[in-house]
Amino acid sequence: MKNSNQNSNHNSDWSDVFVHLDPQAQPNYLNAIAHSARELSAMFTTVKAPYSGLEPAKLNEKIMAMPIGKTPIAPLAEIITNNVNLIGKNSIIVQHPHCIAHLHTPPLIPALAAETIISALNQSMDSWDQASSATYVEQKMTDWLCELFGYDLVQSATNNGADGVFTSGGTQSNLMGLLLARDRVVEQTSGESVQKDGLPSYAEKLRILCSHTSHFTVQKSASLMGLGERAVVTVATDEFGCLGIDALKATIADLQSQDLMPFCVVGTAGTTDLGAIDDLQAIAAISEQHNMWFHVDGAYGGALILSSHKDRLAGIELADSISTDFHKLFFQPISCGALLIRDNHNFKYLLHHADYLNRETDELPNLVDKSIATTKRFDALKLLMSMQALGTDKFGAMYDHLISLTQDVGALVKATDKFELLAQPQLSTVLFRYNDLITSGDVSTEREEQICMINQRLRLDLLTAGQAVLGETKINGYTCLKLTILNPCLQLHDFESLFTKIADFAELQAYTK
Known part of the structure; x- marks a missing residue:
């Protein structure tokens, strides 16, 4: 049987992994939170795409291979760095201008402080x-x-x-x-x-x-x-x-x-x-x-x-x-x-x-x-x-900007070669499709099926290549692409570059050849 002193010594080994009331334990908490923020901040400054482009099966293989042992595998700082490098860098980056598929927004800094x-x-x-x-x-x-x-x-x-x-x-x-x-x-x-x-x-x-x-x-x-x-x-x-x-x-x-x-x-x-x-x-x-x-x-x-x-x-x-x-x-x-x-x-x-x-x-x-x-x-x-x-006024101004920007993006789709706007935007979504047969005048069922297939392939290939994260849905029975514009930091030039990227990527893939 261990004496009380031994029990006390053993229990003291746990205080460094909790948010503890002991002032001497606080550096453990402060260092972990600060190191996580630094690693994420450094990661965000290097992000060039909404997804890394790592092939999905390879990402799954890497995550499944992550070790979990009976004893610590590394110091916490190293674990934080390793997880940011693998999981963070291969996440969908909601802050990127071309991550625009879902009702999924970049979070506010005050809210992240609140999360802490x-x-x-x-x-x-x-x-x-x-x-x-x-x-x-x-x-x-x-x-x-x-x-x-x-x-x-x-x-x-x-x-x-x-x-x-x-x-x-x-x-x-x-x-x-x-x-x-x-x-x-x-x-x-x-x-x-x-x-x-x-x-x-x-x-x-x-x-x-x-x-x-x-x-x-x-x-x-x-x-x-x-x-x-x-x-x-x-x-x-x-x-x-x-x-x-x-x-x-x-x-x-x-x-x-x-x-x-x-x-x-x-x-x-x-x-x-x-x-x-x-x-x-x-x-x-x-x-x-x-x-x-x-x-x-x-x-x-x-x-x-x-x-x-x-x-x-x-x-x-x-x-x-x-x-x-x-x-x-x-x-x-x-x-x-x-x-x-x-x-x-x-x-x-x-x-x-x-x-x-x-x-x-x-x-x-x-x-x-x-x-x-x-x-x-x-x-x-x-x-x-x-x-x-x-303040509530700033929230309202952000919404007004997003709704105005969505109208401008809809007009941009109309004016952009090889894209069709399928519905007039009402809130902050834009439904459209890529169609390089747009000038053919052919409205056959075969043509429509081909366009649906092209847009399905285009969304998935853009995603897995790390080029863009677009939504996909159906309108009037036809597959289309969707932009959900929820990032107030975006401007029209972000969408001009996006549509250029989509058209260039589709041309490179030669879906209709």
Whole structure:
């Protein structure tokens, strides 16, 4: 048996690998964080492409060969350097001007500073006794967001006032909004509790409505809620990809005539491909008329609330719930989102008391009461510090720049030989395709299939060669390339060089020869 002195000596060997309260241990933490920042900074200054161009199978081979042993393989500084050199340098570099495929932004420096604080404090956002200050920060930011989107925090005769909770992003927020809608309609219809009793006998009749261009997480949420993807009824869109209001009215009438139960309408503020924003005011009126829950997926376009284009979100304040995503146009590090609800009474559908965690007798707030997650990160601090450091006006100016730049890029595509613009940009996406047969006048099926194949190959080859990271999607059944313009540092000349690069690369590959 070891004596107490031996145990003490053994335990002291661990203090250098934790953020320790001992002042003598602090250099270990400071050196690790500083060395990581230096290595990343040095890496960023050498980046010449959005991807290194290392063949995917070779990258996988190198990562699989990384050693993990029973004892340390090297000093921490060396491990940091090695991982930056292998993993960092062969990552998709979101800061590069030609990394422009997805709703994936370069992160703000104030938010990265906040991440350092978040990771070191390691607060668990389920109960106050694990996250004292953090609980109040999250409540401050959800209150601020509710007011920003036009919700009333004050209790009235019709509701208890608005509230919100931070989530991992749009997928979780959409799931939670639809879950609240499902549980409310069951309670209103038959007095049953889905939380306690499961789905009611008429669950197969429940229907969620959204547009053809809504995010796939509507169907995914229906599946996870036990309703099935077929419970989602997609409504025809207008020429701009927005949910058709007359089509919505007709669809509701048709479903009701079949003795089905449309209980929720999802409006989208910024579809992933077209950037379409539905007529939220009209949808709100229809939802109210039929006592249906109105959820707005604002993961992409909700940020316009800070811009000169905020009128495009008119009616969002009438929604029963709003999902918003801060690792998109709020430029936060992944992950960071929120669900906001107009009447906080509806959070009761998520409430479950655990004797060890959020006891019914607790007087202090426990955020697990209104979340489907138990442990979650202190992400609200990132948004708070970003807003404090930049101010809302600067965010709005960045959005205005991106929307203006997107229009200019669309015009550039029209004016650039061998490219076709397939839809007029509405938010910050540009849908286009490369077509070196553009002057042939041939519109045959064979030609269209060939152009689709060329663009599929072009995207993948540009990616793996490290030349450009472009999106790929379909519009009107045809494959096209997509630019998602979310980096406020970009200017038009970045796109002029991009289109030159794409055309030169396609010519070199001789896809049509």
